[in-house]
Amino acid sequence: MIWIPLIGAVAACAVSLSLTAYVISVSHRLRLYDQPDHRKVHRQATPRLGGVGIIGAALLVGVPLFACLVDPSTEGGWVELKHYSALAIGALFVFVMGVLDDLWEVSSRLKLITLLAASCVFCASGAGLGEVVYDFQAAIRFPWLSWILTAAWITGMAVAFNFIDGLDGLSGGLALMAFGVLAYFQLDAHHYAAAVAPLVMAGAIAGFLHFNRPPARTFMGDGGSLTIGYLIGAMTIAANAEPRPGTMRAMVVPSLAMSVALVDTALTLFRRRYEQRRSLFTAERGHIHHRLLDRGLHPRQAVLLIHAVSAMAVAIGVCSLPLVGWSTLGGLALVVPLLWGLFHAAGSVRTTQMISAIRSKREIDRDSRRHRNACEALQLEFDSAKTFSEWWQTVCDAAEQLRFARIEMPIAKAMNGEPMTFRWVNAEGDGEMEDVGRSIDAKLPICTDAEVTNFAEVRVPVGSSLESASERLALFSRLMSDSGCAALRRIQRMEEPPCHAIAAQPRGEFSDLRVAVVHDFFYTYAGAERVVEQIIRVVPQCDVFGLFDFVPDESRGFLCSKPVSTTFLQRMPLARTKHRAYLPLMPLAIEQLDVSDYDLVISSSYLAAKGVITGPDQTHVCYCHSPARYAWDLQHQYLREAGLGFGPQGILARTILHYLRNWDVRTALGVDHFLANSRFVARRISKFYRREAVVIHPPVDVDTFVPSVDVRDDYYLTASRLVGYKKIDVIIEAFNRTPDRRLIVIGDGPERRRLERLAGSNVVLRGQLGKASLVRHLQRARAFVFAAEEDFGIAPVEAMACGTPVIAFRKGGVTESLEEGKAGIFYDEQSADSLLEAIERFESQGPLNEIDRIATRRRAEQFSNDAFVEHLTSFLREVTGNGHRRAGASRRLEDRLPRAIESRHCSTEDVGQTLPEAPGELPPIDDVFPGTDQ
Numbered sequence: 001m002i003w004i005p006l007i008g009a010v011a012a013c014a015v016s017l018s019l020t021a022y023v024i025s026v027s028h029r030l031r032l033y034d035q036p037d038h039r040k041v042h043r044q045a046t047p048r049l050g051g052v053g054i055i056g057a058a059l060l061v062g063v064p065l066f067a068c069l070v071d072p073s074t075e076g077g078w079v080e081l082k083h084y085s086a087l088a089i090g091a092l093f094v095f096v097m098g099v100l101d102d103l104w105e106v107s108s109r110l111k112l113i114t115l116l117a118a119s120c121v122f123c124a125s126g127a128g129l130g131e132v133v134y135d136f137q138a139a140i141r142f143p144w145l146s147w148i149l150t151a152a153w154i155t156g157m158a159v160a161f162n163f164i165d166g167l168d169g170l171s172g173g174l175a176l177m178a179f180g181v182l183a184y185f186q187l188d189a190h191h192y193a194a195a196v197a198p199l200v201m202a203g204a205i206a207g208f209l210h211f212n213r214p215p216a217r218t219f220m221g222d223g224g225s226l227t228i229g230y231l232i233g234a235m236t237i238a239a240n241a242e243p244r245p246g247t248m249r250a251m252v253v254p255s256l257a258m259s260v261a262l263v264d265t266a267l268t269l270f271r272r273r274y275e276q277r278r279s280l281f282t283a284e285r286g287h288i289h290h291r292l293l294d295r296g297l298h299p300r301q302a303v304l305l306i307h308a309v310s311a312m313a314v315a316i317g318v319c320s321l322p323l324v325g326w327s328t329l330g331g332l333a334l335v336v337p338l339l340w341g342l343f344h345a346a347g348s349v350r351t352t353q354m355i356s357a358i359r360s361k362r363e364i365d366r367d368s369r370r371h372r373n374a375c376e377a378l379q380l381e382f383d384s385a386k387t388f389s390e391w392w393q394t395v396c397d398a399a400e401q402l403r404f405a406r407i408e409m410p411i412a413k414a415m416n417g418e419p420m421t422f423r424w425v426n427a428e429g430d431g432e433m434e435d436v437g438r439s440i441d442a443k444l445p446i447c448t449d450a451e452v453t454n455f456a457e458v459r460v461p462v463g464s465s466l467e468s469a470s471e472r473l474a475l476f477s478r479l480m481s482d483s484g485c486a487a488l489r490r491i492q493r494m495e496e497p498p499c500h501a502i503a504a505q506p507r508g509e510f511s512d513l514r515v516a517v518v519h520d521f522f523y524t525y526a527g528a529e530r531v532v533e534q535i536i537r538v539v540p541q542c543d544v545f546g547l548f549d550f551v552p553d554e555s556r557g558f559l560c561s562k563p564v565s566t567t568f569l570q571r572m573p574l575a576r577t578k579h580r581a582y583l584p585l586m587p588l589a590i591e592q593l594d595v596s597d598y599d600l601v602i603s604s605s606y607l608a609a610k611g612v613i614t615g616p617d618q619t620h621v622c623y624c625h626s627p628a629r630y631a632w633d634l635q636h637q638y639l640r641e642a643g644l645g646f647g648p649q650g651i652l653a654r655t656i657l658h659y660l661r662n663w664d665v666r667t668a669l670g671v672d673h674f675l676a677n678s679r680f681v682a683r684r685i686s687k688f689y690r691r692e693a694v695v696i697h698p699p700v701d702v703d704t705f706v707p708s709v710d711v712r713d714d715y716y717l718t719a720s721r722l723v724g725y726k727k728i729d730v731i732i733e734a735f736n737r738t739p740d741r742r743l744i745v746i747g748d749g750p751e752r753r754r755l756e757r758l759a760g761s762n763v764v765l766r767g768q769l770g771k772a773s774l775v776r777h778l779q780r781a782r783a784f785v786f787a788a789e790e791d792f793g794i795a796p797v798e799a800m801a802c803g804t805p806v807i808a809f810r811k812g813g814v815t816e817s818l819e820e821g822k823a824g825i826f827y828d829e830q831s832a833d834s835l836l837e838a839i840e841r842f843e844s845q846g847p848l849n850e851i852d853r854i855a856t857r858r859r860a861e862q863f864s865n866d867a868f869v870e871h872l873t874s875f876l877r878e879v880t881g882n883g884h885r886r887a888g889a890s891r892r893l894e895d896r897l898p899r900a901i902e903s904r905h906c907s908t909e910d911v912g913q914t915l916p917e918a919p920g921e922l923p924p925i926d927d928v929f930p931g932t933d934q
Contacts, residue, residue, distance in 0.1 A: 002187055004069060005195045009183075009203035012061040016207025020053030024211065024218050032103065034219055039285040041167060041299060046216060048102050051224020054204045055095050062200035063088070069193040079126070080193055083238045086125035087197070087231070090118030094158070094230045098223035108281035111222070115158050115230065119151035122234050129153055129237050154233035156265065157258065161229030163268060164261035167289045168216040170303045171261075172209045174310055175228050176202055178257040181314060182235055185250040191239075198235055201228070214300055232258060249321045256313040256335065260306050263339050264288040267348050274357040277364075277467065291346040309342050360465070367468055374401040375479050382483040391484075391491055396424045398479060402472040405439060405459040409446060411488070438462045440469050444477045446485060456480070510876060515542040516598040518590075520607045521569075522549040523579065525558055527698065527794050528625055531677075532604050533558035534699045534868050535623070538876065539602070545593045547586055547608065550576045567592050584656050587611055587663045600880060603671075611667035619879060622671040623696075626681050626791040627688050631657045631664060634725075665689060673879055675872075678792045678813035694875060697816070699868035700797045702860050704771065707803035707853055708779035715742040716839075717781035717804075719774060719795050720788065722749030727787035727809075727830055729758060734832035734839070736760040741839070743785070746774060778802040783842060787830060790814060800824075801860035803853035807838050817863065823856040 027033070027047030034040075034048035066084060071077035097114040100106050123146065130146035165171035179202040186195035205228070211217045220228070232254065239250035255262070264287055272280050292302040313335045320331025343349045378398050385391040399407045406425045439462060443455040458476070462469045517539070519532050529551075536542060540560070549564040567589040569575055569582055582589075590608040595601050601618055603609040606625035614620045630638040635657055644650040665688070668674075674693035676682035682693040716735070720726045728745060732755060735743040739762045745755070748768040756765055769777070778784065784799035784806045792813030796806045800817075806824035808814045818824050827838035861867075 002192065004065065005183070005187070005192055005199045008061055008065040008196055009199040012057045012200040012203030013207040015060055016053050016057035016204040017210060019056050020050055020208050020211050020218065023047070023049050023052045027218070034102075034221070039283060041289075041293065042216070046219055048219040048221035049099070049223065050208055050212065050218040051095070051098065051102075051220040051222075051227060054201075054208045054220060054224050055091070055227055057204040057207065058197075058200045059088070061203075062196055065200065066193055066196045069196060071193075077193065080191075080238075082125040083122075083127045084194070084197060086122045086127070087234045087238060090121040090234065091227050091231055093118045093121070095223055095227040098221065098226040102221040102223050111226065112155070112159075112281075115155045115226070116151055118230060119154040119234075120147065122154065122237075123147045123150050127234075127238050150237060153237065154230055156262070157233030157236075157255075158226050158229030160258060160261040160265040161232065162222065162225045163265050163287055164289070164306075165220065165225040166287055167299050167303050168214040169209060169212055170289060170306060171220065171225060171228075172205050172212050173303065173307050174257060174261060175232065176205050176209070177307070177310060177314065178232050178254040179205065179235075181257060182232075182239060182250065182254040185253065186239060189250070194239065197231070201231060214303075249317070252321065252332075253314055253317040256317040257310050259313045259335060259339060260288060260310050260342065263343060264348070267343065270354070274361045275353070277361065286348075288343065288346055288348055291348055295346060305342070309338060312338055364465055364468055367465075368471060371402055371472055371475055374398075375475050378479060379483045382479075382487040385487050385491060388488075388491055391488055392422060394487075395480075395484065398476060398484075399424055399458075400426065402476055403461060403463070404472075404476070405461050407456060407458045409456040410454045411446075440466075440473060442473055444473075444480065446480055509873060510539050510600070510880065511541055513539070513541075513600045513880060514598045515539040515600045515602065516545060516595040517542045518545045518593065518595065518601060518603040518605075518609045518612045520586075520605060520609045521547040521579070522551045522559075522564060523576075525551065525555045528604060528606060529558055530701070531623060531625070531698050531868075533560075534865055535602055535604065535872065536560050536562070537865075537869050538872050539600070542602075543598075545595065545612070547589050548575055548579065550579075565593065584659070587660070587667075600876070610671055611663065614670060619673075620671050621673045621675065621876070621879065623675045623677070624681065624685055624693065625677055625698075627684050628660070628664065631660045632688055633684070673875075675875070678816050680813045680816070681791045696868065696871045696875065697863055698792060698794075699865040700794055700801065700860065700863045702797075702801040702864045705775055705778065705798040705801035705860075707801075707857055708776075710780055712782055712847070713780045714782060715744050715780075716783055716785050716807075717744050717746065717777055717799075718785045718787075719746040719777075722747050722751040722755060724751060725788060726751075728755055730787045730830055730832055730835060731785050732758050732760075732763050734835040735763055737832065737836065738762075738839075744777060744781070746777060775802065778804050783807050783824070783839075785835070785839075786814060787835065788812070789830070793817065796824075797860050797863050800856045803857050805842070805852075805856060807835070807842055817859075819859060822852075823859045 024047050027049055032047060032049060033045035034042075035045055036043050070081050070084075072081045093114055097106060097111055101111060127150070128146035129149040130143045161171060161175070164174065179198040183195050183198035183202060186192075186198065208218075208220065208224075212220070236251040236254050268284075268287060269280055271286060272278055272282060272284070276284070289299075289302050289306065292305065293299065297305070316331060316334050316338070320328050320334075323331055340349065375398070378394060378401070381394045381397070382391070385394055395407070395409070404424075404426065406423070408421055408423045410421045440460045442458055442460070444458060446454050446456045458473070460469045460473050517532060517535055519528065522529065532544075536544075536559070542562075543565065544559060544562045545565045546567075548566050548570040551559070569579070569585065569589050572582060572585075575582065586608045590611045591613055593612050595612055595618075596615060599618060601612060601614050601620045603612060603620065603622045604625070605622055607628055610620075610622040610624065612620075635654075639650060639653060644653045668689035668691060671691070674682075674685055674689075674691050676685055676693035676695050677698045679695050682695050685691055685693045718728065718731055720728060722728055722745075728747075728751065731743065732745070735741055736759070739760060741762065743763045745759075745763065745765045746767075746769050752765065752767075759765060766777075778799050779802045781799075781804050784796060784804050786793065786796050786806055786808040789809060789812040793808075796808055796814050797817050799806050800823050806814075806818050808818055808824060808826055809830055810826035810828050815826070818826070820826050825838055825842055827834040
């Protein structure tokens with residue numbers, strides 16, 4: 001049977017000749033060339049898809065031939081079938097990735113991942129380097145390392161072969177030698193099926209070499225070199241696999257044919273890591289064949305020399321393995337001086353320089369670790385700095401520990417607002433420190449002000465390493481950017497008198513007071529943020545605090561260019577998109593905000609802001625949009641809707657909510673005065689916190705939502721976030737029953753797909769629209785339909801501002817903004833039947849006339865921004881003693897206000913009729929943070 005694999009080798013050679021010639025012609029036609037550059041030896045564009053001819057020929061001939069010879073009915077045949085099938089699958093992975101790299105330049109990391117994945121496919125077949133086999137006996141076993149060693153061996157062989165592929169005929173000759181030796185040993189062991197793979201590869205490479213001899217007409221490319229290297233590594237392991245072990249020679253001797261390539265790879269990686277200190281994946285011109293050419297050898301001479309050394313290594317292996325005992329190792333040891341002589345002659349092995357590179361790398365790494373540790377400690381010092389002197393001392397400590405020569409930094413100091421330049425010079429500076437020729441002078445951007453960027457001038461001595469100096473410069477820049485500048489801005493806000501950034505703010509009625517405005521968090525501009533916007537109008541000198549701030553630049557106008565001081569949640573992973581996951585940490589985070597230097601603290605709270613810690617001489621006013629519904633009266637409903645009614649997740653959710661309720665009640669004790677956005681919320685505050693609240697309705701932008709003279713269309717409108725508690729499904733169900741009535745739904749949210757499936761032909765879901773489009777729809781709608789139980793409800797007031805009547809569920813804050821019979825009507829149950837009955841009552845009244853529209857508009861104007869500002873100003877004037885700073889200002893409102901305002905259910909007339917909307921009702925527990933009501 002020995003002649004069958006040999007015929008296969010000849011057939012593979014013939015097929016390779018034909019395929020390679022065809023690939024060359026296609027490459028010329030499509031201009032698929034390997035372009036010459038400074039690193040490559042060839043000087044003209046050459047096709048580089050020769051690997052397609054090699055691998056294609058091997059597959060076309062080898063697969064059917066192997067299928068004919070293998071006998072899966074025997075144990076050994078079944079093992080061979082598994083191993084070589086997995087080997088072929090892995091080779092296809094590598095080949096495809098290599099061809100893609102030849103065509104479009106795939107990253108080295110992706111190619112490495114592909115090699116590792118292909119190695120794992122091979123290991124999954126049961127093959128692996130789990131023991132060292134000699135003379136049909138297992139001498140050393142390490143099954144726990146089998147996959148790791150196998151992947152490392154195969155990947156290393158593939159990388160080595162890829163590196164050595166740099167001269168015409170070089171890599172092809174080495175592969176021909178390795179496959180030929182491997183095939184000989186397989187045939188000698190009567191493994192005829194296993195011998196097919198190396199023989200057809202040898203034949204295919206022989207056919208390719210006809211076109212690759214100098215001057216080459218084609219290159220094998222990465223598609224060929226990576227795949228051939230992978231096959232050499234995998235076949236040497238498969239040759240020693242159980243249960244038909246070969247001998248050590250089937251692995252060692254073919255590997256000796258690749259010994260020059262393996263040593264060259266090791267030296268190349270060492271050089272890149274220690275001498276050049278750059279990425280291991282960076283290509284360069286320093287391989288053994290490059291160095292031989294630099295020594296003056298002709299390319300053919302370099303190829304012949306490497307082939308000769310490899311052949312001698314194979315001969316040493318063949319002669320040494322039959323020896324007994326230590327004689328085998330002694331014979332193989334002769335390969336070491338052979339390889340050392342080659343690489344030493346080429347200039348690749350320079351012992352003194354290599355040892356020096358190791359020492360230098362260790363020293364640089366040691367300095368780098370020391371400097372990084374110092375920067376971590378300095379970050380904590382910046383965070384704890386309370387005064388400008390402490391901050392500047394930390395900057396000086398950083399410059400000293402990073403071995404700077406000097407630093408000059410212009411800063412708008414907090415004393416008079418004028419820019420001042422601060423200078424530090426190393427006290428131990430010597431001639432070397434001030435030697436400009438051996439120093440790096442740089443200008444680093446330092447954003448010490450929210451609107452101004454200054455440049456710090458620094459000088460860093462180079463010392464013994466330019467790399468170390470550059471790293472120290474980068475560490476200082478990162479330290480200042482991440483911690484230093486933020487700490488300075490915080491200190492500038494705290495110090496008295498205020499720094500220039502604060503002094504530049506407009507002065508209001510309460511300008512004598514230091515005011516902090518604390519909001520839960522900033523990630524959008526919705527109802528709660530509108531309240532913050534108007535609070536800033538009342539106290540323009542305030543500083544703003546929040547758990548985190550992810551509002552995009554184009555939406556930050558409501559903050560009036562004020563920076564937001566945030567907590568550690570700002571820097572948590574995925575906080576921008578997954579901040580709901582950090583709900584259990586929010587109580588801890590809000591208590592870390594330091595507002596101890598302020599006279600008046602105004603918290604805008606629907607979750608955690610009221611938990612900010614204040615002292616006995618501070619006045620804390622909390623504008624409570626609503627106690628958290630998911631933690632109080634609607635906990636069970638929200639848990640059911642979120643699928644957390646039972647199971648471990650439900651138990652965990654209930655435990656967290658129990659903790660939040662306790663914290664919520666305790667922090668209510670630290671609030672001096674509660675404001676509520678509606679009487680409905682005031683009753684909830686009284687129920688849960690046992691505290692009285694004054695009602696000041698939130699602001700509504702009635703200046704944008706205005707009536708139109710256009711004729712009304714015959715449709716009803718609702719606008720809202722599409723979440724469960726908004727009850728949009730109830731509205732859609734009602735209109736599905738009356739197909740002659742049209743309904744338009746504006747808004748987006750997690751319920752949209754379900755609602756689209758529920759909607760009939762007369763119901764249209766428009767998605768999220770811009771404000772201008774929303775106004776146009778409200779102006780032309782027949783009526784606005786509202787089904788939610790809201791704390792206040794901005795959307796109905798916006799509809800009234802457009803002169804559009806409202807049909808609303810009679811519960812929640814909307815009962816305070818809507819007067820039945822004047823601006824709309826109510827229905828009593830959240831059901832389709834009750835809503836339809838209300839719509840019929842509305843239609844029976846006939847269309848609105850102009851007088852009705854004006855009356856509806858006037859009702860909405862009672863909730864304007866100006867009305868909110870007026871009532872909030874009046875309230876703050878009362879609780880702060882007309883805006884003057886005084887000790888002991890935290891006496892509660894009930895100690896100073898008339899009993900009429902003390903009453904449990906405050907009337908609108910008691911505090912002024914301002915009814916703009918609060919930030920909307922809190923959504924379900926899986927959508928904790930509210931957005932707009934539209």
